Amino acid sequence: MAAKFLKLQNWTSLNFCIKSYSLAPKNMSTYAPKGCMAAPFTPFTKDGKDVDYSKFKSYADHLQKLKIPHLFVNGTTGEGLSMTMEERIKTAELWMQQKDKFESILLHIGTGNLKDSIQLASHAESIGVDGIACIAPSFFRANNEESVVSYMKEVADAAPNTPFYLYDFNIMTNVYISVSRFFDLAKDEIKTLRGVKHSSPQLPSLFTGMREHRGYQFMMGTDDQYLAALSLGSEAIVTSAFMAPYFNKIIEAFNSGDLEAARNAQEACQKVVNVRSKYGTGPQSFAVGKSMMPMLDLDLGPVRLPLVSLTSDLAEKLQSELKAVNFFDWVKV
């Protein structure tokens, strides 16, 4: 798949990125996922009480058909923070069993506390993930970059041979830091530092970081700012898996110089975002996303409390609104 994907895209337009990243320090991993990175949901059993371990293979096949090169596992979409340590570990292992269908797997090992994240980081390295990412705790919120660096260093050091990404998502964690200043401080401290999954919506933060810290990866993580981030030079975008066809189209059009076609695809994507937001915003938007899976003939179960799955009435209404914006034509595989 990966080969085909590369051929289809013919990433010439992203060459500048590759070039600009040639300054990477020698001691840094060469892991550098490009293009679309998809955050899968975690399949749960009908009552939400357990991970549904029977669904990983079929879900992975589905993702492969969507031409998704990279996975971001156990993140926000995957409800990683609603899972127990045992579930986090087992889920990571099950995704690794599907690894041959993807170019790479980036594992989120952030939790609400340092010790658990250290343990997950250590486990991640033991199962050979391509990289790890870690979010800052949202309850005991760090109030400056220094403490985030200290925290992340402890986590990263538990996986000394695995590329490390900061997972910055300030509207979820309410931890507001300067990503660029984080890199200023972290560069010398965190030997495995490789980049950031920048799900915080502020593009100037992404751009400043990207330009001041060449050699590191700044991956944008918001569905509705694909095109803008591309124009700024972001080389990978983390998205809900089913949005991949939109992004693949945007990048293809952008690279071929057809800006109006890229805008049209971004507009189509924005329409889906706008429809979804009517059914739930903030954290609840992830519940809305998971409610869309059965519409794609792949029921991955409910979300876990305090998120709430859509009622069947609302799901039906959502489905008809999604149909009206041609969502199902876009994501047909």
Add this chain to the structure above:
Amino acid sequence: MAAKFLKLQNWTSLNFCIKSYSLAPKNMSTYAPKGCMAAPFTPFTKDGKDVDYSKFKSYADHLQKLKIPHLFVNGTTGEGLSMTMEERIKTAELWMQQKDKFESILLHIGTGNLKDSIQLASHAESIGVDGIACIAPSFFRANNEESVVSYMKEVADAAPNTPFYLYDFNIMTNVYISVSRFFDLAKDEIKTLRGVKHSSPQLPSLFTGMREHRGYQFMMGTDDQYLAALSLGSEAIVTSAFMAPYFNKIIEAFNSGDLEAARNAQEACQKVVNVRSKYGTGPQSFAVGKSMMPMLDLDLGPVRLPLVSLTSDLAEKLQSELKAVNFFDWVKV
């Protein structure tokens, strides 16, 4: 006026409160802690990596000398959410070994995810705590009272014979709900519902809940609103342990009708709060609190990242500012 005030009320240990709570539904536990409930820190080893299990006895003796009747264990002050499941369980058990020094122990079993909280609730009941309290997750934030009720019901049901308290602390979790509406909805759903630890600072929320839901306990949880909450009828106040002498004085003066003395004590307390806030606000304020323990000859170790313990320089400066507002005279035991 003062004399008349005293005579009319003739308060003995806030008897008026007991009266106003006489309407409690029959199926409700009679657990009703009154007066000061102290939230102990969790002793950590010097490097912060482990709970220092050797310190519980001496710390409990200290708390007993401070005349603290009730403990609120593994809450925010205790850094419960920075501890692993194993540590949470063991710490709960160690505090229960000190139980004979206190009237009651209320155990916080809230975590970042439902399954862990259910497990802690079940364990709590097995070790015989007097009550449990649960906070809502701060990452996947509930966006209405209904989902908080659903979440808390699952937790409470795992300890069917243990009084249950909502732990509402909106400035930490960023979950903003109407506490009163929570009780409207939860009353029939959560059989063991007993009250709320109301650490959110909004007094009108506390007061509305208290008046609309007689029979339930509304315990105020902010150091700097002791007196105001008392005037509104809150019968128990959760505080940093070392602040107990201030509160004991406030309540004594208030009950004897000497309002000016109560205000003076509250002012003394406010001065400590104001000094502390210079060294750290928000979550970091709990780090400042723990840094004060060695000044009381009881070193409980550092806080855990992302909180950061004060440097020795800052701790010294803090100590001298605390001295200037007579803190050490107040808390002498």
Add this chain to the structure above:
Amino acid sequence: MAAKFLKLQNWTSLNFCIKSYSLAPKNMSTYAPKGCMAAPFTPFTKDGKDVDYSKFKSYADHLQKLKIPHLFVNGTTGEGLSMTMEERIKTAELWMQQKDKFESILLHIGTGNLKDSIQLASHAESIGVDGIACIAPSFFRANNEESVVSYMKEVADAAPNTPFYLYDFNIMTNVYISVSRFFDLAKDEIKTLRGVKHSSPQLPSLFTGMREHRGYQFMMGTDDQYLAALSLGSEAIVTSAFMAPYFNKIIEAFNSGDLEAARNAQEACQKVVNVRSKYGTGPQSFAVGKSMMPMLDLDLGPVRLPLVSLTSDLAEKLQSELKAVNFFDWVKV
């Protein structure tokens, strides 16, 4: 009226306040309004386009019957910031024509810009108001206490013989300062500084200021924290005019030592606040308040955009909800 009011209330209980304010610097005015200060609405014509100058007399009579000693004119309730300079000036003058019905009139002269406020301050002194209050601009928001002091000094200096109050209302202006630090800095700068109308809801801010800056007046300005502020020693409370009967009852009960009666009255008040909040919160809550005037047989016209008057349907629903919480029994005159 004033004499009768004082006799009826027999303010013995507030004696402590008077005492505690005996340290007032010599160069300070002796203006010290006590008890209830009411913020009247500004009567507008039916289309909202003009001030209805014909209504001031009847409205003043109404306020007098409610036993309101002090007026706070052209503030938030009065929609001062929605009025033109000409209207501000004329309205101030018309209220001054009703002055004999009240003990004192405190005029709000805050606007969105310094020059206008200076002009209004100068006019205020020329018409002999008892005091002036000024709010900080909400668009060009000050970001520290220093700039608020500089701003207020310019305004206060334009009325060198009129007591000056800071009007602090952070949830409306989004200017968040430490009121206590403002006084630290302003004391020497603003010769006429007399106190603060503290409509910001944070009681610890009120209390800290009150205790650190004796000799100045700290007037609480939120309907739902009457009792709590009283317990802390606030000697005057600014409120919607029609809420005066609630406050008069709370203060009477509090002073006579009947705390439970005070709580009951505060609860009755809270019920009105809670009902109102269903029909509009934040700035819009003032529109809801004005919509209640016709229910008291005194139509003061609509609010001005961007506030929106309640539709007649909603007003009817509101009226029936207010009836259910006995509002009309309380405010009968």
Add this chain to the structure above:
Amino acid sequence: MAAKFLKLQNWTSLNFCIKSYSLAPKNMSTYAPKGCMAAPFTPFTKDGKDVDYSKFKSYADHLQKLKIPHLFVNGTTGEGLSMTMEERIKTAELWMQQKDKFESILLHIGTGNLKDSIQLASHAESIGVDGIACIAPSFFRANNEESVVSYMKEVADAAPNTPFYLYDFNIMTNVYISVSRFFDLAKDEIKTLRGVKHSSPQLPSLFTGMREHRGYQFMMGTDDQYLAALSLGSEAIVTSAFMAPYFNKIIEAFNSGDLEAARNAQEACQKVVNVRSKYGTGPQSFAVGKSMMPMLDLDLGPVRLPLVSLTSDLAEKLQSELKAVNFFDWVKV
């Protein structure tokens, strides 16, 4: 890619935009400023007390040399809301005297209250400005799109022959609305509606509005999102006047298909933004901007309280930091 990109688009002055706006309703003005619109400061006298009417000619000459086609007068940069009505009117007239140096002048007539804005709108039409823009009040904040539409309709109707723009700047006003929904509702109500000056930083809001409401102008108004907004199709950008050379370069490079050059220019611009932000953020950032004018040999006086001009020490430090990021090379005229 670049070559192909260029050929396919062959942009001359953003022609593609003109095309996409060809659906404009017939009854709409044809005013459609393209490219850079600069928001000039208002020159004040040394003490800040008066507008310095002697400076307009030389400042206009300076702006002309910077190749600025359009002016946005009396907005946030111009401290419009810190000026009296008389000053607003006179300043508007003085800029109109310089009109021959520019393609068009868009006048901001928003104030803190409806009546003043109506008066300014009426005056604006009388002096023949090319368009007017209006911001929503920040004190009495509208809480939905309906009330913003009602407010703006009253203002726009006072200038029935002048194109009308919403001025949306949510981080200044704290009025958060859906711009797209505003247009949904306003289209039929406001006959002169022509577009929005979108200074709120949320690009998805800009983009959604732009795509759902073709025929209207969506002008981006944040210095640090030039390139991203361009990629989305925004055809005009409102900026501090002295930043025009950056934007002219960005747009030139973007149009010629040289994306990396556009990014480099945006990076240079971002560096200035980042330097400025060290000296003041939020409203105070406009004070920092004005402090930069003497460095360009054009002293426009101080800002007005509550904004605070930089001290000469800080201004010197700022100047040397700006020099380090080559600011003065960029803005040389």
